[in-house]
Amino acid sequence: MSEKVIAVSNLTKKFGNFTAVDHITFDVEEGEIFGFLGANGAGKTTAMQMLCGISMPTAGSGTVAGYDIIKENERIKRNIGYMSQKFSLYEDLKVWENIRLFGGIYGLSDKEIAKKTDALLERLNFREERNTMVKYLPLGWKQKLAFSVAIFHEPKIVFLDEPTGGVDPAMRRQFWEMIYEAADQGITVFVTTHYMDEAEYCNRVSIMVDGRIDALDTPAELRHRFNTDSMDEVFRQLARKAKRGDA
Amino acid sequence: MKQFIAFVNKEFRHILRDNRTLLIIFGIPVVQILLFGFAINMEVQDIRVAIYDPTPDALTTGITERIRQSAYFNYQGNMQSMVDVEVAMRKGKLDLAVVFPQNFRESLVHSGKTAIQLLSDSSDPNRGSISTTYATAVIARFQQEQADLIQIPFQIQTENRMIYNPLMKSSYMFVPGIMGLVMMIICTIMTSVSIVREKERGTMEVLLASPLRLGTMIFAKTIPYMVISFIDFIIILLLSYFVLGVPVNGSLLLLFLVAILYIMLSLSYGLTVSTMVEKQLNAVIFSAITAMIPVLMLSGMIFPIDNMPHLLQALSVIVPARWFIDVVRKVMIQGLGITMVWKEILMLIGMTLFLLGVTIAKTKKRLE
Amino acid sequence: MIEVKDLHKRYAKGKVNALNGLTFSVEEGEVFGVIGPDGAGKSSLFRILASLLLPDSGTAVMNGHDVVKDYRRVRQIIGYMPGRFSLYQDLSVEENLAFFATLFNTTIEENYHLIKDIYQQIEPFKKRRAGALSGGMKQKLALSCALIHKPEILILDEPTTGVDPVSRKEFWDMLGRLKEQGITILVSTAYMDEASRCDRIALIREGVFIASDTPQGIIDHYAERLWSVEGSRMSALLKALRNHTAVKTSFAFGDKIHITVTEGLQTGELKQYLAEKEFGEVHIAPIKPTVEDCFMALTSE
Numbered sequence: 050m051s052e053k054v055i056a057v058s059n060l061t062k063k064f065g066n067f068t069a070v071d072h073i074t075f076d077v078e079e080g081e082i083f084g085f086l087g088a089n090g091a092g093k094t095t096a097m098q099m100l101c102g103i104s105m106p107t108a109g110s111g112t113v114a115g116y117d118i119i120k121e122n123e124r125i126k127r128n129i130g131y132m133s134q135k136f137s138l139y140e141d142l143k144v145w146e147n148i149r150l151f152g153g154i155y156g157l158s159d160k161e162i163a164k165k166t167d168a169l170l171e172r173l174n175f176r177e178e179r180n181t182m183v184k185y186l187p188l189g190w191k192q193k194l195a196f197s198v199a200i201f202h203e204p205k206i207v208f209l210d211e212p213t214g215g216v217d218p219a220m221r222r223q224f225w226e227m228i229y230e231a232a233d234q235g236i237t238v239f240v241t242t243h244y245m246d247e248a249e250y251c252n253r254v255s256i257m258v259d260g261r262i263d264a265l266d267t268p269a270e271l272r273h274r275f276n277t278d279s280m281d282e283v284f285r286q287l288a289r290k291a292k293r294g295d296a
Numbered sequence: 297m298k299q300f301i302a303f304v305n306k307e308f309r310h311i312l313r314d315n316r317t318l319l320i321i322f323g324i325p326v327v328q329i330l331l332f333g334f335a336i337n338m339e340v341q342d343i344r345v346a347i348y349d350p351t352p353d354a355l356t357t358g359i360t361e362r363i364r365q366s367a368y369f370n371y372q373g374n375m376q377s378m379v380d381v382e383v384a385m386r387k388g389k390l391d392l393a394v395v396f397p398q399n400f401r402e403s404l405v406h407s408g409k410t411a412i413q414l415l416s417d418s419s420d421p422n423r424g425s426i427s428t429t430y431a432t433a434v435i436a437r438f439q440q441e442q443a444d445l446i447q448i449p450f451q452i453q454t455e456n457r458m459i460y461n462p463l464m465k466s467s468y469m470f471v472p473g474i475m476g477l478v479m480m481i482i483c484t485i486m487t488s489v490s491i492v493r494e495k496e497r498g499t500m501e502v503l504l505a506s507p508l509r510l511g512t513m514i515f516a517k518t519i520p521y522m523v524i525s526f527i528d529f530i531i532i533l534l535l536s537y538f539v540l541g542v543p544v545n546g547s548l549l550l551l552f553l554v555a556i557l558y559i560m561l562s563l564s565y566g567l568t569v570s571t572m573v574e575k576q577l578n579a580v581i582f583s584a585i586t587a588m589i590p591v592l593m594l595s596g597m598i599f600p601i602d603n604m605p606h607l608l609q610a611l612s613v614i615v616p617a618r619w620f621i622d623v624v625r626k627v628m629i630q631g632l633g634i635t636m637v638w639k640e641i642l643m644l645i646g647m648t649l650f651l652l653g654v655t656i657a658k659t660k661k662r663l664e
Numbered sequence: 665m666i667e668v669k670d671l672h673k674r675y676a677k678g679k680v681n682a683l684n685g686l687t688f689s690v691e692e693g694e695v696f697g698v699i700g701p702d703g704a705g706k707s708s709l710f711r712i713l714a715s716l717l718l719p720d721s722g723t724a725v726m727n728g729h730d731v732v733k734d735y736r737r738v739r740q741i742i743g744y745m746p747g748r749f750s751l752y753q754d755l756s757v758e759e760n761l762a763f764f765a766t767l768f769n770t771t772i773e774e775n776y777h778l779i780k781d782i783y784q785q786i787e788p789f790k791k792r793r794a795g796a797l798s799g800g801m802k803q804k805l806a807l808s809c810a811l812i813h814k815p816e817i818l819i820l821d822e823p824t825t826g827v828d829p830v831s832r833k834e835f836w837d838m839l840g841r842l843k844e845q846g847i848t849i850l851v852s853t854a855y856m857d858e859a860s861r862c863d864r865i866a867l868i869r870e871g872v873f874i875a876s877d878t879p880q881g882i883i884d885h886y887a888e889r890l891w892s893v894e895g896s897r898m899s900a901l902l903k904a905l906r907n908h909t910a911v912k913t914s915f916a917f918g919d920k921i922h923i924t925v926t927e928g929l930q931t932g933e934l935k936q937y938l939a940e941k942e943f944g945e946v947h948i949a950p951i952k953p954t955v956e957d958c959f960m961a962l963t964s965e
Contacts, residue, residue, distance in 0.1 A: 088828040089798040134826075189701060215825050215854055217701035218956055219963045222915050229899035243828055244855075249918035250898070268919060280918070281829055281857075288830045302766035306755065313754045498750060502809075505714045505744040506767050507736065661735075663716045 054079050054206045054237040055100060057111030057118070062095050062104065069095040071260035072109065077239065077253075079205070082232050084248050084268075085241045087257030088288050093241050094210070096257065100239070101208055102126045114205040127155065130199035130207035130236075134214045137195030140184035144175065147183060148198055155202035169197050189220030196227055206237040213244065225250050245280040254280070256287050263287050299508060303516035307490065311520055317486070325478045325528045329535045332470040340426040345392040346372040348381050353401040355442070359412075362434050363394065369430070385417055392416045392427045471536040472624035473597025475555070476617035478532065479525045480562045480591055485583040487521050487566030492579040501663065510661055518563045525559045545631030551624065554637075557644050558620045562587075564651035565616075571658035591617040619643045665817060665848045666690035666713065671722035673708050673871075682708040683719070684871030690850060690864075695843050697862035698852040699959065705871040706852040707746075710821045713850070714744045727816055740768070743815035747822050750806050753795030757786055757805055760794050761812060768813030778845065779808040782838050800831030807838065811847075818842065820851040824858065836861050856956040867959055874962050879955050886953045888912070888924040888961055891931065895921075895938070895946040904941045908934065915960055922957055 055077040062070040070092045077083045087093045098104035100113050102122030111118045114128040138147045145166055152162035170176045173193055183191060192212060200207050209228075213221045225247065228238050240251070248254050248268055255265040264271060264287055268280055275283045311317055345363060349356045364371040372390060375381045384390045395413040397403065403410040414431050418424025491514070494500040503513060533551075536542040544551070565587065573579045591597060594608060595617035601609055612618045619640040626632040634641075666689060673683040682705045690696045698706050711717040713724055715735035723730065729737040744750075751760055761783075765772050776783075786801050786808075794805060803823055810818060824832045836858055839849055851862070859865050859879060866876040875882050893914075895901050902921060905914040910929040914921055925934075931948045938946050953961075 088830060089800055187701070211826065215822065217699070217704075217854060217963070218856055218959055219915075220701055222960075225916060226899070226902065229902070233899055243826065243832075245829055246918040250916060284829055285833070288828070298766050299769065302763055306752070306759075306763050309755060309759065310752075497753070498746060499752060501711075501716060501746045502744060502750045502764075503767070504716055505739055505742065506764075507740045507769065508767050662718060663711060 052079055052115070053077065053112075054081075055083075055111070055113050055239070057100070058109055060096070060099060060109035060111055060118075061107050062092075062099060063107040068260050070099070070106075073257075073260075073262045075255060075262060075265055077206075077237060079237055080232055080235050081253065082228060082238045082240065082251045084251035084254035085239060085257070086248060086254060086284065087241075091257040092260040093257055097208060097210060097239075097241065100125075101129060101131060128204055128206075130202070130204040131210075132195050132199040132207070132212055133210035134212060135210075138183045138191065138198065141182060143180050143182055144170075144186075144194065145179050147194070148201065151198045152201055155204075157202055165201060169201065173197060189216050189223070192216060192220070192224055193227060196224065196231075200231055200236055204236065206239060207231065209238065209240040211241055211243065213242065213247065221247070245284060248280045248284075256284060258287055258290060263290075300512050300516050303508075303513060304519050307517055307520045310490070311524070321482060321486070321524050321528070322531075324481065325474070325532050326535065328474045328478060329471075329532060329540070332474055340423050340430070341368055343369050343391045343423075343427045343430065344372050344389065345369045345394060345427075345431070346375050346381065346384060346390050347394050347396070348375040348378060349396045349400075351396075351398050351400065353399075355401045355404065356396045358442075359394075359396075359435055359438050362438050363431065366430070366434055381415065385415065388417070390417065391423070392431060394431060470597065471532070471540065471542050472621045472628065473591075473595065473617075475529060475532050475624060476558070476595060476597060476620045477588065477591050478528055479555070479559055480565075480587050480617055481583075482525050482528060483521050483559055483562030484566040484569060484587045485580055486524075487518055487563050488569040488573070488579040488583055489576050490517050490521075491567070491570035492573055492576050495574055496576055504661065504663065510659055514567060514655075514659070518567070521563060521566075522559055525562070526555065529555045529559075542629070544628050546627035547633065550634055550637075551627050554620065554623050554627070554641065554644070557641065557648070558616070561616050561620075561644055561648040561651065564648050564655060567655040568651050568658070571655055571660075590615045594618065595621050597621055614647075616644060616647050619647075665692040665694070665727055666696075666850065667723075667725040668709075668713070669723045671709070671712065671724060672720045673705075673712065673717070674720055675708075681871050683712075683722075686722070686872060688866060688873060688876055690848060692848055693843060693846050694863045695839060695849045695851065695861070697859050697865040698850070698868055699854070699856070699859050699865055700852075700868035701854070704868045706868060707821055709868075710744075710746075710819050710850070710852065714742060714819050715739055716744075741816045743810035743813065743818045745806050745810045745818070745820045745823055747825065751794045751802060751809070754793055756791050756793055757797070758790045760805060761809055764809040765812045770813045772812065775812055775814045778814055778842070779811050781841060782811075783808050785834075800827050800834075803827055803831065803835060804838075807835070811842070814847075816848060818847055818849045818851075820849065822852050822854065824853060824855060832858065856954070856959065859955045859959075865955070867962055869963060875958070882955060882958045883953055886958050886961065888953075889927070889929075890951055890953050890957060891923050891925060891934075891948055892917070892951045893921040893923060893934075893946060893948050894919070895943050897943070901938075901943060901946075904938060904943065908937060910934075913960070913964055917956070922951070922960075924961065 053076040057076070058074045059072045060070060061068065061072050073096060085093055085097070095104065099106050099118060102113065102118065102125035106118060113125045116124045116128065118125065139150070142150065148166045148169065149162055152165070170179055175194065178186065186194070196212065213224055221244070232238055242248065251268065253265065253267050254271065255262050271283045272278055272280065275286055277283060347360050347363070349360065363369050375384065375393070381393045381395065385393060393415040395415060397410060400410055412435060414428045416424040416427045494503065537544060566583065569579060569583050573582055593599065594612040594615045596612065597617065601612050601618065604612070623637045623640045626637050668686055668688050671683050671686040674681055686709065698709070700706055708717065712719050713726060713731060715731045715738045718732060726738050727741060731738050752763070755763065761772055782804050786804050789797065789801065794802065797805065807823065824835055832855065839851070843849060853859065862879065864876065864878050865882065866873045877885070893901070893905065898916060898921070902914055902916060905911050905921060905923055910926045912924040912926060914923040934948055935946060
């Protein structure tokens with residue numbers, strides 16, 4: 050039995066009277082690609098912040114990468130990778146400078162960084178762009194690079210917050226193939242997305258509505274349960290019941 | 297016209313809903329006045345003074361009495377000899393010694409002039425020179441009063457700038473400077489930030505793609521800050537008059553008109569800055585460096601221009617605040633009329649037109 | 665309604681070629697979708713058409729008005745929505761709408777019927793600050809503000825990026841209703857399912873349209889043999905398929921893999937090949953292409 054990389058129980062976050070995350074319980078296995086879905090305002094970001102050790106839960110408990118969310122949140126930060134659509138790399142630093150920066154932040158030695166940088170650039174076919182400033186890279190390349198940087202220090206789990214926004218279908222697929230490779234190497238991937246076809250790429254998917262997890266299963270099972278052949282429809286049926294957000 | 301009003305309304309809403317901006321706009325003038333008025337005191341007080349009067353008479357005792365009564369002096373007593381004076385000074389027990397010559401009154405009446413020696417401890421030159429200045433002022437006032445009592449065929453009036461500020465109250469010096477500084481800050485920084493914020497937030501795109509004329513937008517953005525600056529000007533005026541006791545000797549109307557002119561100038565500068573930067577942060581930094589610092593250092597607000605090296609004196613010519621402060625000092629504190637300040641006013645008008653011209657030339661009606 | 669001829673645009677002193685000789689036209693009342701990755705030139709094109717940028721060469725005419733010479737007129741007849749940042753965060757929903765109405769010399773009442781469907785959904789929040797709205801609601805408000813003056817042409821630059829599927833669907837339903845009112849809509853999107861809701865679409869890459877037709881037309885032009893492969897261990901399956909000489913391309917499509925194959929390959933052959941690689945349970949079948957398949961084919965050339 051593989052170790053649970055995430056195991057949370059009754060995790061709750063309240064802001065005054067408002068319950069953003071309402072007693073969620075779930076776990077994620079090592080090497081799993083876990084899709085974390087939900088409408089805007091459903092509580093996804095807040096939940097992720099707790100899992101990343103950035104935000105303190107109001108109630109409940111859990112561990113991420115083996116460390117307690119409440120007591121050992123600093124250690125969690127050191128053992129995870131993170132990439133979001135809003136920020137991933139420094140635009141006015143060159144490609145290799147970004148890699149070195151984040152490698153250093155996660156405690157890799159100079160030698161390791163140098164070696165892994167070469168390997169990374171080779172794998173991405175980026176060798177010619179080594180000295181390019183990130184702001185001049187097209188978006189799709191930026192995202193691939195950002196992902197590579199997020200897993201540069203080989204964390205147990207990487208959190209991806211809508212990583213493929215604004216990118217065309219071809220690029221998105223290339224990105225997901227990188228995710229597959231990472232999962233094959235044993236890195237657990239926790240990803241949120243609005244693309245329902247990407248939900249299909251996940252091993253399991255959870256859908257948050259009004260702060261609760263209203264469904265959690267493999268995509269195939271969910272489609273079967275809701276009697277439809279598209280995740281889009283599954284999502285719509287669940288989201289329709291929501292009281293918060295856009296509905 | 298409706299567009300214009302709607303825009304002005306929008307700008308006022310932005311301002312009123314942003315607590316930080318409100319704090320800056322109304323907090324700054326109050327803080328500045330209190331700071332410069334009370335806390336930063338260039339005045340010298342508690343001057344330990346002793347008198348050496350070998351042959352006391354009606355006049356010397358009169359002068360001594362005046363010095364004793366003065367709030368600035370801390371009377372230490374009459375010395376018995378020059379040696380005592382020197383010893384006391386060397387020991388640091390005295391800041392100032394007033395030394396009368398022998399037979400003071402007789403000399404004055406018979407030969408028409410005499411001299412009083414002032415010895416001041418100038419290890420702090422500022423304190424030293426101010427001490428002697430205060431003492432001189434006291435003596436001069438005494439002399440003036442005496443001259444009124446004695447019939448003399450002719451009288452010589454010595455006009456001295458210090459008459460307007462005989463006790464060298466620093467607030468007189470600072471208040472015009474604060475006005476210049478505050479209005480420059482508000483108009484330049486706030487206006488430029490307001491415009492650049494639209495660029496940064498992306499709403500500028502939508503505005504450009506609409507029938508809104510750029511002139512309307514720019515003008516509408518300056519109105520709230522014009523109003524606010526003028527309110528600030530009045531606040532400063534009221535505070536300095538009632539709290540600091542700074543007089544308003546000249547025409548209030550002229551003062552208001554010049555303030556409005558200066559506000560327009562500062563706004564124009566803010567507009568010019570907004571055509572040159574793309575980010576709010578840059579607008580603030582650029583405005584602060586090119587507006588605030590020259591005003592603080594070169595406008596004559598704190599440091600007299602005449603004391604500066606020639607290069608800096610030349611530079612101060614292009615600092616608008618310098619001209620404004622000049623006018624305010626002349627009108628407000630000296631009570632002079634427009635005939636004495638037309639040169640400065642012309643400079644201000646010229647600068648405003650120049651900046652407006654630059655703004656118009658550099659304002660783009662498209663994104664690039 | 666929109667006529668574009670040979671539009672060129674370069675940036676960074678000629679180093680970045682945003683638009684490379686674009687020519688197309690849009691009919692009145694059409695919903696014309698532009699699909700392509702970031703950096704392909706979509707935003708540059710839209711900005712030029714909105715008269716916000718000057719093209720280096722070429723012409724663009726919006727309902728008879730040249731975007732360069734007659735830009736003032738253009739700005740009166742278009743509604744422009746530049747993605748996510750077009751609202752005043754610290755003004756309320758109501759205030760935003762009122763402001764934009766006045767900007768276009770009209771009132772909310774005058775064209776309320778046009779935005780009613782959309783606005784009713786956010787009306788309960790009308791006093792809330794725009795900054796406090798969720799993504800989907802912001803988009804609805806932004807659309808209302810772009811419509812309030814009854815534009816002849818709507819230019820929407822990626823209006824649904826980052827918005828959840830439910831709101832996206834509602835947004836496109838609204839666009840359909842606007843089309844019925846006779847408004848011409850030019851919209852860009854990164855979502856393929858939205859592409860099929862347009863009357864015509866154009867796929868843009870590196871500053872040129874690599875295809876421009878009705879969705880069905882683009883599908884009809886598809887020349888490949890397309891199969892769908894279903895199985896487990898997707899990542900490994902992908903690799904295995906790519907290694908097969910007769911498989912030209914293979915891409916993940918949800919829980920299936922779409923592959924294009926050369927003439928002559930039979931499904932049985934492939935199944936056996938996969939069985940040898942220990943992929944026992946696979947289901948292979950030829951399928952009809954979707955717009956997305958066409959896009960993948962065109963962009964992987």
